[in-house]
Amino acid sequence: MAEDTTNLVTINIDGKDYQVAAKQNLVDAAQSVGIEIPHYCYHPKLPMAGSCRMCLVEIGMPMRDRATGEPVIDEATGKQKIGWMPKPAIACGTSVSPGLHVKLNSKMTVSSREGVTEFLLANHPLDCPICDQAGECTLQEFSSQYGKGVSRYRDAKNVKPKHKSLGPQVMYDGERCIRCTRCVRFCRDILGRAVLGVTQRGSHSEIDCYPGTQLDGNYTLNVVDVCPVGAMTSKDFRFKMRVWFLKKSKSICTESSVGVNTTVWSREGKIYRITPRENDAVNVAWMSDSGRMLYKTVEAETRLTGFRRGESEVTFDEAADAALALLKNGASAFVASGKMSVEEQFVLKSLAAAVGGNVYLAKTLGENDGMLISEDRTPNRRGALVTGLVKDFDGAEVSALAAKIDADEVKTVFVCGEDLSSLGLTEEQLKKVEIVYLGTQKNATSEEASVVLPSSTVFEKAGTFINQEFRLQKFEAAIPGIKGTESDLTILSTLAARASSSVATDVSVASVWEKLRAACPVLANIDYAKIPDTGTLLDASPWANIAFPETGSLKWKPAK
Amino acid sequence: MATQNIKVITRKPLRWWEKLYLPQVLAGMKITLGIMLRKPVTLKYPFERPVIPKGYRGVPTLVKDQNGREKCVSCQLCEFVCPPKAIRITPGEIDPESGNAHIEKAPAKFEINMLRCIYCGMCQEVCPEAAIVLQGEYSLNGYSRAGMINDKKRLYELGGTIPDPVRKWDKKKRA
Ligand code: SF4
Ligand code: SF4
Ligand code: SF4
Numbered sequence: 180m181a182e183d184t185t186n187l188v189t190i191n192i193d194g195k196d197y198q199v200a201a202k203q204n205l206v207d208a209a210q211s212v213g214i215e216i217p218h219y220c221y222h223p224k225l226p227m228a229g230s231c232r233m234c235l236v237e238i239g240m241p242m243r244d245r246a247t248g249e250p251v252i253d254e255a256t257g258k259q260k261i262g263w264m265p266k267p268a269i270a271c272g273t274s275v276s277p278g279l280h281v282k283l284n285s286k287m288t289v290s291s292r293e294g295v296t297e298f299l300l301a302n303h304p305l306d307c308p309i310c311d312q313a314g315e316c317t318l319q320e321f322s323s324q325y326g327k328g329v330s331r332y333r334d335a336k337n338v339k340p341k342h343k344s345l346g347p348q349v350m351y352d353g354e355r356c357i358r359c360t361r362c363v364r365f366c367r368d369i370l371g372r373a374v375l376g377v378t379q380r381g382s383h384s385e386i387d388c389y390p391g392t393q394l395d396g397n398y399t400l401n402v403v404d405v406c407p408v409g410a411m412t413s414k415d416f417r418f419k420m421r422v423w424f425l426k427k428s429k430s431i432c433t434e435s436s437v438g439v440n441t442t443v444w445s446r447e448g449k450i451y452r453i454t455p456r457e458n459d460a461v462n463v464a465w466m467s468d469s470g471r472m473l474y475k476t477v478e479a480e481t482r483l484t485g486f487r488r489g490e491s492e493v494t495f496d497e498a499a500d501a502a503l504a505l506l507k508n509g510a511s512a513f514v515a516s517g518k519m520s521v522e523e524q525f526v527l528k529s530l531a532a533a534v535g536g537n538v539y540l541a542k543t544l545g546e547n548d549g550m551l552i553s554e555d556r557t558p559n560r561r562g563a564l565v566t567g568l569v570k571d572f573d574g575a576e577v578s579a580l581a582a583k584i585d586a587d588e589v590k591t592v593f594v595c596g597e598d599l600s601s602l603g604l605t606e607e608q609l610k611k612v613e614i615v616y617l618g619t620q621k622n623a624t625s626e627e628a629s630v631v632l633p634s635s636t637v638f639e640k641a642g643t644f645i646n647q648e649f650r651l652q653k654f655e656a657a658i659p660g661i662k663g664t665e666s667d668l669t670i671l672s673t674l675a676a677r678a679s680s681s682v683a684t685d686v687s688v689a690s691v692w693e694k695l696r697a698a699c700p701v702l703a704n705i706d707y708a709k710i711p712d713t714g715t716l717l718d719a720s721p722w723a724n725i726a727f728p729e730t731g732s733l734k735w736k737p738a739k
Numbered sequence: 740m741a742t743q744n745i746k747v748i749t750r751k752p753l754r755w756w757e758k759l760y761l762p763q764v765l766a767g768m769k770i771t772l773g774i775m776l777r778k779p780v781t782l783k784y785p786f787e788r789p790v791i792p793k794g795y796r797g798v799p800t801l802v803k804d805q806n807g808r809e810k811c812v813s814c815q816l817c818e819f820v821c822p823p824k825a826i827r828i829t830p831g832e833i834d835p836e837s838g839n840a841h842i843e844k845a846p847a848k849f850e851i852n853m854l855r856c857i858y859c860g861m862c863q864e865v866c867p868e869a870a871i872v873l874q875g876e877y878s879l880n881g882y883s884r885a886g887m888i889n890d891k892k893r894l895y896e897l898g899g900t901i902p903d904p905v906r907k908w909d910k911k912k913r914a
C-alpha cells in the first residue's frame with residue numbers, strides 16, 4: 180500500500196498514539212509503525228479475504244452520546260470514553276479511522292489468537308523437519324509467539340495428499356495447507372486465470388486445480404512465495420537447502436528490460452534460488468519462473484572458464500596482451516550488449532576510444548508476455564545510450580557490421596557476450612575476422628574466437644542496470660567469481676588502461692562511477708552508494724525521439 | 740657462602756644382617772609376589788576395553804530404526820547447531836520406490852569431520868528424529884585428514900540400530 184503522508188490519522192495501539200496514513204487497514208497501519216499483527220490470509224499485494232481470523236484484535240472507538248452526538252467524557256480521567264466492541268474484529272478488514280483504539284495484548288486478543296492457532300494446528304502435521312518452509316514459515320513463527328504451546332486435540336489427524344503436483348513447477352501438500360486462499364487469489368486476481376480453487380468442505384478442504392487444467396504458465400512459482408506455509412513448494416528448490424543457511428543478496432533479473440528486482444539466496448558460493456524483491460514501481464512482489472532459473476547459468480555446461488589464446492590456455496595477462504595486439508591493428512569493431520552493466524558499457528566506451536573502432540549494439544527481441552517480460556530481452560540497452568556508448572539504436576545495428584566485414588574494413592571484432600551468428604552474421608563472415616570474445620557462456624562466436632576472456636555472471640559482480648523506464652537499479656554480487664574467470668569490469672579496465680599505456684589501478688564499481696558522473700549529464704547528481712534499493716528514475720528526455728521496442732509491462736506503460 | 744654452617748656426620752657402620760642384603764631382598768619379593776597374585780587393577784588396552792557407562796558421549800553416529808529405516812530426514816538442524824561446524828549434509832529426496840516415500844526426505848550425503856567434532860552432543864540434543872546419537876565408540880584414528888571424515892556409510896556402520904518407540908512414520912504410512 181502506498182503511503183499517503185498528507186493524509187494522516189491518529190490511532191491508539193495499546194494506549195499509545197501513532198500517526199498513520201489514512202485509507203489503509205489496521206495490519207498495514209501497525210506494520211508502518213513497526214508493530215506486528217499476526218495474519219495469514221491477508222497479503223498486502225492481494226485482495227483481502229478475511230478468512231483465517233488470525234488477525235483478530237480488540238478494537239474500540241471514542242464514545243459519543245447517541246441523542247446529542249456530544250462526546251461522552253469519563254468523569255475519572257476527564258477524557259472521552261472508549262466504547263470497546265464486545266467481540267474482537269479482524270484487523271485486515273478494519274480501515275484505520277481517527278481515534279481508533281486497539282488492544283493487542285488484552286485477554287480477548289490473546290485468547291482469540293490462541294484459539295485460532297489451536298484450530299490451525301489441530302490437523303497440521305509435524306512436518307517441520309522435512310518441510311521446506313521451516314525457517315520462513317509464519318505458522319511456525321506465530322505458533323511459537325502467539326500460540327498456547329499445547330494441543331487439546333486427541334483424535335487422529337486428517338490425512339490428505341502430501342505430494343500433489345499442481346503443475347510443472349509446483350508441488351502441493353494438503354496437510355500443511357491452512358486454506359488461507361492466497362494462492363487462489365494470486366491466480367484469480369494477478370494472473371487473471373482462476374486455475375486454483377478450494378475443494379471439499381470444512382477441515383477436509385484442500386486446494387486443487389479446476390478439472391482439466393493445471394497450474395502452468397510462467398508465473399506459477401509466485402504461488403510458492405505467497406503461501407505462508409510449506410503447502411506450496413517449488414519443485415526446483417524442494418529439499419535442496421534450509422533457508423536459514425542462505426545468504427540474501429539484492430539483485431536485478433537479467434531476463435528482460437523490465438528489470439525485476441530479485442533476491443538471490445546463496446550458501447558458500449552456490450546459489451540455491453532466486454525470489455522476487457518487492458518494488459511497487461516495477462514488479463510489485465512477483466517474478467517469472469524462467470527468471471528464477473537463471474542462476475543455473477553459473478554452473479552451466481556451457482560456462483567458459485580459463486583464458487584462451489588460439490587453442491592454448493594462457494594467463495589473464497597474456498590473454499589481455501593478445502587481445503590488445505589484435506585490437507590495435509587499426510580496423511577493429513566492438514559489439515556491445517544490453518547484458519553489460521552501465522559501468523562496463525562506460526569502460527568499453529573508453530576502450531573503443533583508445534584503440535579506435537565503431538561500436539555496435541546487439542539487439543535481442545522477443546514477445547512481450549504482458550506481465551514482467553518485455554520485448555527487449557536484455558536488462559540494460561538503455562545504459563548504452565546513457566553512457567554514450569552508442570548515439571542511438573539504429574546507427575548501431577549489427578547488420579552494418581556485416582557489411583563492413585564483407586568490405587574488408589574490419590579485421591578484429593571485440594564481442595561482449597553476444598553470439599554473432601544469432602545476430603545475423605554468417606559463418607564465413609565470422610571466419611574472416613579475428614574475434615576477441617568476452618563473456619560467460621560458450622557459443623558459436625566464442626568457438627571461433629582467437630582470444631577468449633571468460634567473465635562473470637550477474638551474480639558474481641556488482642553494478643547497475645537501466646531498465647525500460649530509465650530506472651537506474653543496483654545489483655550486488657551474491658557469490659564470488661568462479662576459478663578461471665575475471666569480472667568484466669576488471670578485464671575491460673585492464674584492456675582500456677593498457678591501450679593507453681597505463682595500468683588499471685582501481686577497477687571497483689565506485690571508482691568507475693566517479694568518471695561516469697563527470698561524463699554523463701543525467702548521472703551527474705547520482706551517488707552510487709546512495710541509489711535506493713528500488714532504484715532511481717533518470718531523466719529520459721535526451722532520448723525521447725528513439726523508438727524503443729517495449730510496449731509496457733505490469734506497472735509501466737510507455738508514454739504516447 | 741664463606742660462613743656456611745656445615746656439620747659433618749659420619750655414617751653408622753652396617754650391622755651384620757644388613758651386610759647380608761637377603762632380608763631386604765625377601766621383603767621386596769614379598770610385596771611383588773603379593774601383588775602378582777592379586778586381581779589386576781589395569782586393563783590390557785587395546786586388547787581389553789573398558790565398560791562404557793550409559794550416556795557416554797563418544798563418536799556421533801547415525802542410527803536406523805527396528806525396520807532398518809534410516810531415521811535422519813536431513814533437516815540440517817544438527818548442521819546448524821554444531822558449534823565447530825563439523826557436520827555437512829546434502830539433503831536428498833527419498834526414492835519413491837523404496838517404500839519410505841511418505842517420509843520424502845533423507846540425506847544424500849552426511850559427513851562428520853572428526854577433526855572438528857568436540858563431542859558436545861548438541862546434535863543429539865537438537866535432532867527431532869533421534870537419528871544422531873553419540874554412542875560408546877571413543878577410539879578413532881586415520882592415516883589422513885580425509886580419513887577422519889566419517890561419511891554416511893561409516894556413520895550408519897558405527898551407529899547400528901536404536902528402536903524407535905513412537906513409530907510415527909509407520910503410523911503415517913498406515914494412515
Ligand atoms: S508449514 Fe510451517 S509449521 Fe507446517 S510443517 Fe511446514 S514449517 Fe512446520
Ligand atoms: S496452499 Fe498455501 S496459499 Fe494456498 S490456501 Fe493453502 S496455505 Fe494458503
Ligand atoms: S541427524 Fe537429526 S538433526 Fe541431523 S539432519 Fe538428521 S534428522 Fe536432522
Ligand code: FES
Nearest residue numbers: 218220231232271
Ligand atoms: S489476516 Fe486472515 S482474517 Fe485477517
